[in-house]
Amino acid sequence: MSVHLPRLGEDPGSPFPPPSSALERPNGLLAFGGDLTPARLLNAYALGIFPWFSDGQPILWWSPDPRMVFETQGVQLSSRFQRGLRNCTWVARADTAFDAVVRACATVPRRGQEGTWITAGMQDAYRELHRMGHAHSVEVFDGDVLAGGIYGVALGRMFFGESMFSARSGGSKVALAALAHALHLWGWPLIDAQVENEHLERLGARRLRRDQFIGRLRDLVRSTQAPPGSWTTRFGTLAASELASGARPRPDE
Structure with missing residues (x-):
């Protein structure tokens, strides 16, 4: 049985279909086409929609049900990992190495994954959002070496996580915990983690029904508490050792 998938209009301001009309299989596929202009991307995120596609595919837009999210006070690091952080000399900063x-x-290889969905066009699009003060990164440094990081999009008091990486073991966990630590201090309650993932679940992510997620999202993106701009000064420098007691512990595996 064929399924009709809506095609977005050429105008970056053209409307998206309602997220409730997304397909069940594949979970959350909503529409295709359009472009990756800032106006289109920001409109999508504000509605609980994000792009996800590979080279050779049209731009695909998604709004899965359920939605994976972190409460910013709910990131979980194992007790063993937190013990290791106590003597860790790594530091986290924000917006100092977004492109990197x-x-x-x-480009960092991932187990069980070939290629990347972060195409050259996607990279250009998020660099432009970063230039406009809407996209941000948290970087973890071991001396001058980038050990890990995470990036995503901020609207109002809502952060939409896009991807994270580790160049050294645990780098992405520290980046996520540092991001959550800062956002919690700022009064931002949620980090969108998009799709179900066992690794994220072990770190404390939980499922929200799509309607619940969009209900919370609606109020958060309307907040004027945090206008667009660099986070470098606001975030400051956070020692990884400070996260040893800042994240909620979970039992060692």
Whole structure:
């Protein structure tokens, strides 16, 4: 049985179909086409929609049900990992190496995955959002070496995580925990983790029904508490050792 998938209009401001009309299989596929202009991307995120596609495919837009999210006070690091952080000399900063984080997320090999969905066009699109103050990265440094990082999009008091990477063991976990630590201090309650993933679940992500997610999202993106702009000064420098007691512990595996 064929399924009709809506095609987006050429105008970046053209409307998206309602997320409730997304397919069940594949879970959350909503529409195709359009472009990756800032206006289109920001409109998508505000509605609980994100792009996800590979080279050779049209731009595909998704809004899965359920949605995977982190409560910013709910990131879980194992007790063993937190013990290791106590003497760790790594530090986390924000928006000091955005391009490097995006490039690493696109190129670092991942178990069971060939290629990348972070295409050259996607990288260009998020660099432009970063230039506009809407996309941000958290970088973890071991001295001058980038050990890990995470990047995503901020609207109002909502952060939409896009991807993270580790160049050294545990680098992505520290980046996620540092991001959550800062957002919690700022009064931002949620990090969108998009699709179900066992690794993220072990780190404390949980499922929200799509309607619940969009209901919370609606109020958060309307917040004017945090206008677009660089996070470098606001985030400061966070020692990884400070995260040893800041994340909620879980039993060692």
